[in-house]
Amino acid sequence: MAPAGEPIMPGEEAEVPPVASGAAADPDVALMLRLQSGDQGAFQELFQKFAPRLLKYTRRLVGSEARAEEVTQDVFVQVFRFRQRYRPESRFSTWLYTIATNLCLNEIRRPERRLRVDLWKERDDEERRESPQLADPAAITPEEGASGRELARQLEAAVGDLPPKQRAALLLSRVDGLAYRDVAEALGCSEGAVKALLFRATQSLKKTLREYL
Amino acid sequence: MRCQRAQQWMAAAVDGELASRRRRALDGHLAACAACRRELAVTDRMLGALEALPMEAPVSAGLEQATLRRVRLAAADEAERAPGNGWRSWFPLPAFAVVTAAVLVLAVGIARRTGEVPAPVAVGSPSRAPGQPMAEARTPARPKTRVAEAPLPPEPPAKLAQAPDLFMDLPILRNMDKLRHFEAIETTTLDDEPGTPDGQEPPSNG
Amino acid sequence: MRRATAIVVLVLALAAAAVPAAQAQDRPGRAWQSLTPEERWRAWENYQRYQQMPEQRQRMLERRHEQFRALPPQERDRLRQNYDTYRGFDPGQRRQFIEKYHRWKGRK
Numbered sequence: 028m029a030p031a032g033e034p035i036m037p038g039e040e041a042e043v044p045p046v047a048s049g050a051a052a053d054p055d056v057a058l059m060l061r062l063q064s065g066d067q068g069a070f071q072e073l074f075q076k077f078a079p080r081l082l083k084y085t086r087r088l089v090g091s092e093a094r095a096e097e098v099t100q101d102v103f104v105q106v107f108r109f110r111q112r113y114r115p116e117s118r119f120s121t122w123l124y125t126i127a128t129n130l131c132l133n134e135i136r137r138p139e140r141r142l143r144v145d146l147w148k149e150r151d152d153e154e155r156r157e158s159p160q161l162a163d164p165a166a167i168t169p170e171e172g173a174s175g176r177e178l179a180r181q182l183e184a185a186v187g188d189l190p191p192k193q194r195a196a197l198l199l200s201r202v203d204g205l206a207y208r209d210v211a212e213a214l215g216c217s218e219g220a221v222k223a224l225l226f227r228a229t230q231s232l233k234k235t236l237r238e239y240l
Numbered sequence: 241m242r243c244q245r246a247q248q249w250m251a252a253a254v255d256g257e258l259a260s261r262r263r264r265a266l267d268g269h270l271a272a273c274a275a276c277r278r279e280l281a282v283t284d285r286m287l288g289a290l291e292a293l294p295m296e297a298p299v300s301a302g303l304e305q306a307t308l309r310r311v312r313l314a315a316a317d318e319a320e321r322a323p324g325n326g327w328r329s330w331f332p333l334p335a336f337a338v339v340t341a342a343v344l345v346l347a348v349g350i351a352r353r354t355g356e357v358p359a360p361v362a363v364g365s366p367s368r369a370p371g372q373p374m375a376e377a378r379t380p381a382r383p384k385t386r387v388a389e390a391p392l393p394p395e396p397p398a399k400l401a402q403a404p405d406l407f408m409d410l411p412i413l414r415n416m417d418k419l420r421h422f423e424a425i426e427t428t429t430l431d432d433e434p435g436t437p438d439g440q441e442p443p444s445n446g
Numbered sequence: 447m448r449r450a451t452a453i454v455v456l457v458l459a460l461a462a463a464a465v466p467a468a469q470a471q472d473r474p475g476r477a478w479q480s481l482t483p484e485e486r487w488r489a490w491e492n493y494q495r496y497q498q499m500p501e502q503r504q505r506m507l508e509r510r511h512e513q514f515r516a517l518p519p520q521e522r523d524r525l526r527q528n529y530d531t532y533r534g535f536d537p538g539q540r541r542q543f544i545e546k547y548h549r550w551k552g553r554k
């Protein structure tokens with residue numbers, strides 16, 4: 028795995044501009060409106076745009092590649108089936124992650140179930156390679172790159188050990204970059220509850236990973 | 241402010257989601273509390289490492305095809321329930337493909353009851369000429385993996401081409417406050433360093 | 447009369463030549479084609495990071511870019527030099543720098 032990105036200078040100051048309205052600010056809303064009016068190409072565009080991120084998210088949340096792929100399929104089928112329920116006032120990505128989170132949490136709660144019929148051939152392992160980490164343009168020493176890789180490895184494992192809702196809140200907020208209010212919408216809880224989940228998750232991770240931080 | 245409250249606010253502070261009054265209170269506490277400054281540094285590094293985790297996974301053509309296939313079936317379902325709503329413009333399916341899909345659904349349903357799983361069947365595709373017999377059940381050709389990595393494109397996206405400096409200097413833009421006051425920050429002493437520049441004792445943690 | 451005309455033409459020609467030079471100072475940085483392969487790769491990677499950011503953060507960075515461009519060249523170089531210095535820090539030095547930053551901010 029390549030080293031992590033630019034050197035982290037945390038505590039970046041924030042300027043919070045006025046929140047733009049969902050429809051005006053979100054180009055994916057246009058795709059959903061096209062989908063609602065019957066444009067088949069719009070569905071494929073949405074899939075190709077969001078499937079890589081969604082697959083990574085579901086994989087981390089449900090903990091198994093095969094289940095993650097099934098759930099990812101389920102998410103997009105639901106996007107199609109319930110396309111008329113989508114309201115353009117909110118971001119499409121929030122709606123998508125809401126569906127995905129619900130399906131993942133349901134999947135985690137269910138006992139192991141038989142996979143659906145695979146209609147496509149099993150791929151070779153060499154084709155199932157991860158997208159590579161962005162190379163670190165700012166890494167100065169090999170040691171820095173190696174310690175960053177080790178931290179990332181330990182971090183993935185520690186995130187996988189978190190309780191499901193904490194894990195979902197953390198992934199949505201920290202990895203996928205959703206704002207607190209969007210995470211709250213995806214989890215079906217209040218912003219205060221999201222902050223509490225994130226606090227518990229980060230405390231837990233810091234405890235587990237202190238020697239690497 | 242107590243350390244426990246400060247630690248509760250740290251993640252929100254890193255995100256810039258802390259109200260300015262609380263931010264000032266936190267900054268005031270951090271100025272006086274070495275333990276919390278260390279804790280914040282640890283929090284910052286961990287959150288930064290989280291944000292640097294890869295966001296995407298490669299999506300195989302097989303997954304895409306399977307999803308589109310299920311959506312076609314869902315579209316066909318909708319059309320049966322509400323005929324005449326123009327579903328044919330959705331994912332046009334020749335008649336024999338619709339029959340194939342129905343047979344497949346029935347076969348899977350029967351197989352589940354009997355405990356056997358039918359062999360994969362190629363679902364009719366829009367490109368097949370009408371009237372052609374359905375292919376024997378066969379495994380499809382190995383799908384080409386669509387890897388979500390992004391090699392340098394021959395032509396940059398418009399935004400990148402218009403302002404490459406914005407992206408070259410992105411790390412600097414993200415950290416402008418620190419970089420503008422770099423020297424002043426560097427010469428700031430911490431509680432565990434000997435003395436302070438102005439000769440005063442640093443405030444206690446209590 | 448002819449001399450006066452020639453002088454006017456010369457002045458106008460000089461003014462016309464000065465305009466592109468003045469515009470060049472306002473031109474938004476270097477063109478993609480003038481970047482080295484390493485610079486292009488770095489810009490491309492940062493572009494991908496930018497694309498993954500929430501829109502609010504993207505807008506913020508664009509505004510900062512405008513502020514950065516408006517700085518005198520020496521000041522821009524100073525910030526770049528400071529960033530290079532930070533890149534040279536080992537992890538312990540970086541942690542200490544961030545602690546000092548928060549201490550410094552609290553004193554402001």
